[in-house]
Amino acid sequence: MNAPGFAVRDLTVVLGRGKRAARVVRGVSWSVEAGATLGVVGESGSGKSMTVLASAGLLPPPAAVTGSALLGGRDLLKLSRRELEGIRGRRLGFVFQDPMTSLNPLLTVERQITEGIEEHLGATRRAARDSARVLLETVGIPDPDRRLDAYPHQLSGGMRQRVMIAIALSCGPDVLIADEPTTALDVTTQAQILDLVRERQERTGMAVVWISHDLAVVGGLADDVVVMYGGQVVEQAPVETLHSAPAHPYTRGLLGARPVLGRRRDQLTAIPGTPPDPRALPSGCVFFDRCPVKGDPRCETQVPDLVEVGRRHFARTFCPEDQ
Amino acid sequence: MSARPFSAWSHLLRRPVSAAGLGVVVLLLTLALLGPQLAPYGPNAVDVTRALQPPSMEHWFGTDDLGRDVLSRVVLAARVSLQVSLISVSIALVVGVVLGLVVGYFRGWADTVIMRVVDVVFAFPIMLLAIAIVAVLGPGVTTATVAIGVVYVPVFARVTRASALALREEPYVRAAAAIGAGPLRIIRAHVLPNVSAPVIVQTSLSLAFAILSEAALSFLGLGVQPPQPSWGRMLFDGKGFTDAWWMSVFPGLAIFVTVLAFNLVGDGLRDVLDPRRRSAMESRRDR
Amino acid sequence: MRSEPGPGTGQDAQSVPLLDVRNLCVRFPGPREGRHRSWVHAVEDVSFAVDRGQTLGLVGESGSGKSTIGNALTRLVPPTSGTVHLDGQDVLAARGAPARELRRRIAMVFQDPYASLDPRRTAGATVREPMDVHRMLSGRAERNRRVAELLDLVGLVRETAARYPHELSGGQRQRVSIARALAADPDLVVLDEATASLDVSVQAQIMNLLRELQGELGLTYLFVSHDLAAVEHMSHHVVVMYLGRLMETGTTDHLYTRPAHPYTQALMSAVPDPDPATERNRERILLGGDPPSPLDPPSGCVFRTRCPLAVDECAGPVPQTTVSANHFAWCIRTGESLSPERLRRFVH
């Protein structure tokens, strides 16, 4: 397959204006190749969603976005609205976190799937309905004919999320961006969804950006993982490396904070304090006040660069060796 | 996250439009208090020889058919209008909120009964209900006040009930119940303070509508009694005098500005206190 | 009807468990279908017990009835039938002063730290409220002193007392909630998803705090969660629920190392492992479909519609089977459900 991958370069998002302006994404870069999966993890408010929404022009105004978002060599941020509309849904599929509110409650499942197909592939209503039925089957919804005529509220959470996935996959996108699609679901349903996406990706070779706040979720799915904190990428590495040799104290904290099934510990390594407010970011390292290491005098005043600490392994820290 | 009420005023003042509205309200209150001192003439100084004079340096707003100074009457009418609307809305507020809280929190048969009554009152053309009440009690400032008050009770009851119903299920209210707090304590300490946002918004919008209702009632001759000046009444008096436009324009303008001011404040308050969408109840402006 | 002592702890003949729940049923009125009113079977015939100073984990997927049990204990919802005893006293039957006293002794922490604090009350007032309600200590000054102590205890600075919820972070709020729960000096604390909506790093802080407090104060917890790992971390005993019914109970060690019920097994296999190496190579049991509607639960074992091992007999009565001491499962195939190879055949 030589479908294009997806990359963001030096993406910055400022929400609001003046004193209330919030720099929620600050110079984020990452890329994912066709057939590969990029996991983006980070706690709530770290800017994960903003990054991907901004790259597809889906942020509500007033938002100032700079940098670039590259899909098949074109910078999405430079396209006109009409051009962008031609790419969204067609080459870039989205699945959002809350399947409850992300579907239009007033339209049938069929309409919500077919409208994209009609728009992008110029299919007739009939043909689009047929594809919709096939899509529902492939995302594992039993009795698709009946479900096509259902409204979202008549479906369970897991089924709604499958419908969202069917919509995202409907035009055979090159890139699937999944923004915490399983967070609102039960573990058993989450497992079903993870399995579904994994299998679809194997078949179509699309690139997947999988956003989650849970490292474990991306563990089995991603090739590379980006860890975000305070609107920045603080660490980036292949998933195995990240797990075995995390370089940033925040990543280490994240790993230690979750209890792991079957491995009981007496104490969790909690990170003290709380994530920063994007409206009042510190001048130095964003993680400084919570950092257990504070290994360098520059930490407090200077933002560390993302440095290469190993093969394809980058961390935003002054003291990467201090593991 | 929405701000809380005590910081609401400062938030409000930071919004130029709302601040302007608040300014006008303060000005009106001043007029209402100091009206007699400020008015250039006695409001009831009938002088038939000076009737129907157009605006001039002497009479900025002209004179009416009985030769009275329109400006003075407009200024003095502020008191009545504000008094009627403030008191009537207070009545509606107290009764409506208490009813709404009780039925909203306890539900049960009282809820069914009271909400049916509210439905009944709602099914009435409101102005007509007010007129009927005035017919029963006889026209006058007090009755107009009572009538408008009664008519607005259901609005407050509904707004409060809706909030109370939602608050019942709020985790912090359930938390208080889990502690073992009794219903009265919960209503007083948790529900009442938290219904205040929509109620405050409704109050200031209702003040605006009450001004309009009072004007309409007085226009129909059911409100303030002559010779006491009132904006609605002045409009009524001026209606036949097509040549004396000033008799109609200025009192109407006074109503308009007052209502606008209350609406601006109400709108600002909603944005500050209760930024969720406006409720249909807020659209109940009566004709 | 089960009448033997409830599973969980308290098997020790001489000790009376702190909390003893027997045959608890909670039903909610569902939508009316013509003349016939349907019922939501939120909790059906649930029994368990907790010893003083211990934590019982209550785990299950959304809608399995976990919160309803917590709400029934704190009397936020009226149970349809069953009994609840605290220290031998009948909680549900109590009226008047004893009822108030029992309410004092069972405290609750809710899931959403944003919604469970009154936005118009300071943290101090919130923490003080249980003392005000139960007229504990003499006078406001003393209560305020106690508030300061409690804030200390949950790791907040005393100045927090003057802050409003919107000035606090999620973790801080949850600490305030915990302080409120502790204010009335309870014996049992029901923690309903108390950490679920917090950030990972903050979750860890709260779980650590809860365990410290338990050690210091000898508290008893009912730890309600859908997070199996968190339950494993926190609990001495675990109760697994599905669609309002008990599936399996046992000590944490037993249950997590040798899950006996197919549902428990499926649940555990669905939890992703953070270690990519393990995650990629492990066996998973994928359940098909969705849980049935609690309005119309299947007969017999409610899990049978999704169970890889289901046979016709599953539609009949479900016995309580003993897996080992203090470890029970409600499944007719308990004995034979253990081989991963057999399970794999049912994997989707």
Next chain:
Amino acid sequence: SPGTGVDRGLSKDGSGVVAAIAGEPDQLDPHRTSAYFSFQVLENTFDTLVEPGEDLVMRPGLAERWKVSEDRLTWTFTLRKGVTWHDGSTFGADDVVYSYRRIIDEKLGNAWRFDGVKDISAPDDSTVVLKLDKPVYNLLSRIGGHKGLAIVNKRNVESGKIKTRPLGTGPFSFDDYNPGESIRLKANSRWWGGAPKIPSLTFRFIPEPTTALADLEAGEINWTDNIPPQQVERVSQNEDLELDSAVGNDYWYLAANQDRRPFDDPRVRKAIAYGIDRKAVVQATQYGNATVNQLAIPKTNPWYAAYSPYSHNTRRAAKLLAAAGVRDLKIDMLVTKEYPETVITGQVIASQLEKIGITVQPREVDFATWLDKQGKGEFDMLMLGWLGNLDAEDFYYAQHHSDGDFNFQKYSSPEVDRLLEAGQKETGKKARKDRYAEAARKIADDASYVYLYNPDVVQAWAPQLENYKVRSDGAVRFRDVRLAD
């Protein structure tokens, strides 16, 4: 023709007359209505036995002539021959008997006008005999001065249609009714007085005087009596419009409740009478289109007598008050918005009496309440007018006799009672007039009523409308009117 749309303005061929009146008739049964607007319409559709001429003297109507017996107890009316109802059926003495009996037997509002009538009979088809048990001097004006005594058609009554589709004998017959909007009549070519010269007559209801005037100026209507008083001056200057006025027979008055202190003291009432500037009142309410009068009966009425004891004199008023020992008097004055002149007068009087230390607080109620309060005596003072009286007795008896039905101010003077009773019995016109004049002077002296003014009857019309005359009794008659091209 009916059914092809109602004429809104001048009818298409320009031959019909459109008259704007200030309100809508409540119903068109002349016996049951009491609304002024109804009578404006009914004046043109119904006839009475006798009717007032322009000089308010009774002239033949449906009765060609009449005879009074020596003892004045038997009145014999001879009816016109060949009179028909609008539907073509013949009119006869039975109709008269039926109409009068209806009023008496059903105790309708005008039954009092038959006080003293013992029997009504129709010896033959063109004779009606009224037998009295005591002489009633003013019987003619009682049965002819008011269209409420119109002769109605039995079938029309019994079918219930009279309320909305009345059937009369008058110069115009009922044609079409648009509720809230207009009533159209068409000419009765067989009318005994001669066919009207206009084919149709439409009454439009336009409550707003400025609108009525605007419509008149715009040519949408040909006639109106609803003219804003402040515009009368301007309209009379207008070359393109005709305007005329006559001193009306109506009068407006103030009455203080003599059941209440201190109004039982004539000095207080007189103080009020002196404290009032009638000219200013007339100016404010009617813009001068009224005649100040200190008695009820206007100059134009045959029963007029001149008397004006009061002048605007605050010093005198204050003295009277002081003499009565009254200070800080507050008067609750009943006014009603249905008669705006009362509201305006209330305000003017309030400002006038303030100068002699009396605070007048007008209480504006709707007329229904007003009547109720008046009936129950719940007022200090009130203002109202009496409309449509013709005979001297009508002006004074019921209002000021101790037993008068409308003596709501509770005036009681043996002397006045005696004079009013004498007036009833008196047979000579001169003597009768003297009795009433004397009574009136006494009433004025005691300030039983404080009389204010007789409003002018002011009407305006387009110049094409010829031969129209403004009458002082306010009757609006279009029977002789012509429309020029």
Next chain:
Amino acid sequence: MLRFSLARAGHAVVVLLGVTVVVFTLMHLVPGDPVRVALGTQYTPESYEALRSASGLDRPLISQYFHYVGSAFTGDLGVSFRTGEPVTLVLLERLPATLSLAFAAMVIAVVTAFPLGVYAATHQGRISDTIVRVVSQFGVSVPDFWLGILFILLFSSTLGWLPPSGYVPLTEDPVGWLSRVIMPATAVGLVSGAIITRFVRSAVLESLGSEHARTARAKGLRRRIVRSRHVVRNAMVPIITVIGVQAAILMGGVIVIEVVFAWPGLGRLTFDAVSARDYPVVQGAVLLVATLFLLVSMAVDLLYARIDPRISIR
């Protein structure tokens, strides 16, 4: 659907009964006596008693009430004290005037409010949005009857373009109707329109920011389709509520406007009837208006169900 209608009808009957109780009580508490009003200023006590008993006013109140409700069920609303006409007829005569004014006003309101509200919402924060907000705020605050008076002053008295008042049935003279309805309808329509505009704006704004609108955009739908199919449609539920409230208020007769424009509608009829203590007409009119109100709210509910599948009305 049928069940829903029946349930709503049952509810409506209860409310209407309540309405009759309230009007009946109020009307009989009112001082002033319909008989006195009907008789005018000159009558005798006998006449008074005769009319009183003919009107049934001498019976006990309770029996009057039950008699009234009983015959109201059969469509007989009694006879007007004033005109002696059946109340049903009186009401039917006035209904067209009120409905045609309400209709014209609603058309003006909706036709202005909808595009303006949507436009403002989709241009949030721009100058055009600000203008719409300011103008609608003005519209909400202006007394409609004053607006009417100003219209008369301007268009009738000064410019002489339009007749200042009166009513012509639409069926008889459409042009005449239009020339007379335009001022009162605009006066009330602008106020209702301003109210609706603000609701349209905020509902559309909310819908614009919703997650499903974001999904629609993420699908790459064209902006026009996103707006029409996903944004505006989803904003309809709150908008319909407000339009319903406004329509109900207008159908009840805008009393003051009807007085200003001498519009022979239900509002003025009722107002006059209250003044004249014409109980049967007042009761009938209120009953009719309440029925209209309930019909409108039922229609609104049915519309909801058409728009929103989550609302089931089986």
